[in-house]
Amino acid sequence: MYKLEKTILAALTLGVLVTAESTAQTIKKTTKPAATVKKSTAAPVKATGSAIVLKNQMDSLSAAIGVSFANSLSSQGISNINHDILTKTINTSLKGDKAAFAPDEANAFIQSYFQKMMEEKGAVVRVEGEKFLEENKKKQGVVTTESGLQYQVIKTGEGPKPAATDKVKTHYHGTLTNGTVFDSSVDRGEPVEFPVNGVIKGWTEALQLMPVGSKWKLFIPYQLAYGERAAGPQIPAYSALVFEVELLEIVK
Incomplete structure (x- = not known):
């Protein structure tokens, strides 16, 4: 369900902490069978920024998994985890003893928590977006359609409507309602081509109202927009979005 959920579930059920399926697959592909692995003769490596000395490949793997797991927690905004319970549960599960959860x-608990x-x-x-749109529709020049889409004409073109x-082909600059930029063809200097019915509903509706050149x-x-789901790390679920869109041409 979530990257962190997969990590914790792996720790509880398999005794191995991985950050995602891709990590597990990479380990599986790159690790040779035990019978063919030679003992490392490299000198022990002292982990940067800590007192931990990595003496062999398994020490290094353990440290790497620990760093990856900690980053997973941090990326999910979890900073107050109970380290003592976490460590004891991992050790208990690795030994095959009964843990606090089956x-x-x-x-089920992880799914419920993250949900x-x-x-x-x-x-x-959602509330922030609704408040923004409620105030925005009162501004001069802002038009609100039946669907709830709002738009403001910056320039009117003289071409046909798609x-x-x-x-x-369009140029666009997309931000959250607080002004945070999440994507911009303008900043990249590269206009984008796409089918009108192949984008989010707000765009599909607006583009059919815009003459080329607008x-x-x-x-x-x-x-x-993206509804109840997030769109990558920059667009949270339930986000209202703001775009400046220039309709350059209808591609034949």
């Missing part, structure tokens, strides 16, 4: 119980965390974060983002089945500012509620 594997299926651990899975609740996402709902709480999503509620905050149909949903057309392919168009430049609009779009204010898109989360229902017309």
